[in-house]
Amino acid sequence: SAVISQKPSRDICQRGTSLTIQCQVDSQVTMMFWYRQQPGQSLTLIATANQGSEATYESGFVIDKFPISRPNLTFSTLTVSNMSPEDSSIYLCSVVRQKPESGANVLTFGAGSRLTVL
Amino acid sequence: GDSVTQMEGPVTLSEEAFLTINCTYTATGYPSLFWYVQYPGEGLQLLLKATKADDKGSNKGFEATYRKETTSFHLEKGSVQVSDSAVYFCALSAVTSNTGKLIFGQGTTLQVKP
Numbered sequence: 001s002a003v004i005s006q007k008p009s010r011d012i013c014q015r016g017t018s019l020t021i022q023c024q025v026d027s028q029v030t031m032m033f034w035y036r037q038q039p040g041q042s043l044t045l046i047a048t049a050n051q052g053s054e055a056t057y058e059s060g061f062v063i064d065k066f067p068i069s070r071p072n073l074t075f076s077t078l079t080v081s082n083m084s085p086e087d088s089s090i091y092l093c094s095v096v097r098q099k100p101e102s103g104a105n106v107l108t109f110g111a112g113s114r115l116t117v118l
Numbered sequence: 119g120d121s122v123t124q125m126e127g128p129v130t131l132s133e134e135a136f137l138t139i140n141c142t143y144t145a146t147g148y149p150s151l152f153w154y155v156q157y158p159g160e161g162l163q164l165l166l167k168a169t170k171a172d173d174k175g176s177n178k179g180f181e182a183t184y185r186k187e188t189t190s191f192h193l194e195k196g197s198v199q200v201s202d203s204a205v206y207f208c209a210l211s212a213v214t215s216n217t218g219k220l221i222f223g224q225g226t227t228l229q230v231k232p
Contacts, residue, residue: 004161033218042122042207042222043162058219092161096218106152107211107218111161 004110020079021113023093028073037090049076083117120145124223139193141208149210151191156205
C-alpha cells in the first residue's frame, strides 16, 4: 500500500498565523486529497489537489483560507491561513491506491498533522 | 445529501466479548461502503469494504455485510482483543474510483479491557 508522509506531525500555533503542511507520497498519483478531522468529529474533505491545475474545493472551504500547492505527482502542501482556535484539527492527506490482490481502489491516509491553535 | 450515522461511543468491552458497532447510511444510487480504523497515534487504515448489496467484507476477524434493505453496514467481531482498542469509522463512497471523496460517520471509540 502507499506510504504517505506528512510534516509536521503536530504543532501548536498562535492565532493569526499560517502554517503549511507537507504531504509526500512514495509513488506518483494523479490526485491527492486533503481532509480535516475536527476534535471529536468525523472527517471532512477539504479539497482535491490535481497536478498542473488548481485544487477543487468542497462546499464550505475556500482557497484563500486553505491554499494548496501540487508541484509534482508525489507532493502537495496545504496551508491553513490566518488561523483561529476553530482551525484546531487533524489534517490528513490521502490518495487512491489499487490493492494488487483484488484490484480494488481504496483511499489511503497519512498519519495526519495535529494542529492546535491558541 | 449522502450521510452516514454510527452508534455513539465509547463502547467498552471486556476481552473476548462480542462486538457490534452499528452503521446506517443514506445515499442515492449504490454506494460502496467501508470501515476504517484509527489506532492511537496512527493514521486511518482501511479495515474492510463492500461494493454491492449482500457483499460481506472481512479482515482481522471483523466482518460487515452490506444490507441494502436496511441501509446498514454493521461491524462485528466475535471475540475482541485489547489490541482492537481504536476509533472505528464507517464511510461511503457514491462516486467513481478515481475520486477520493468519502462521507464518514462520526466515529465510534472502542475500549477493550483485559
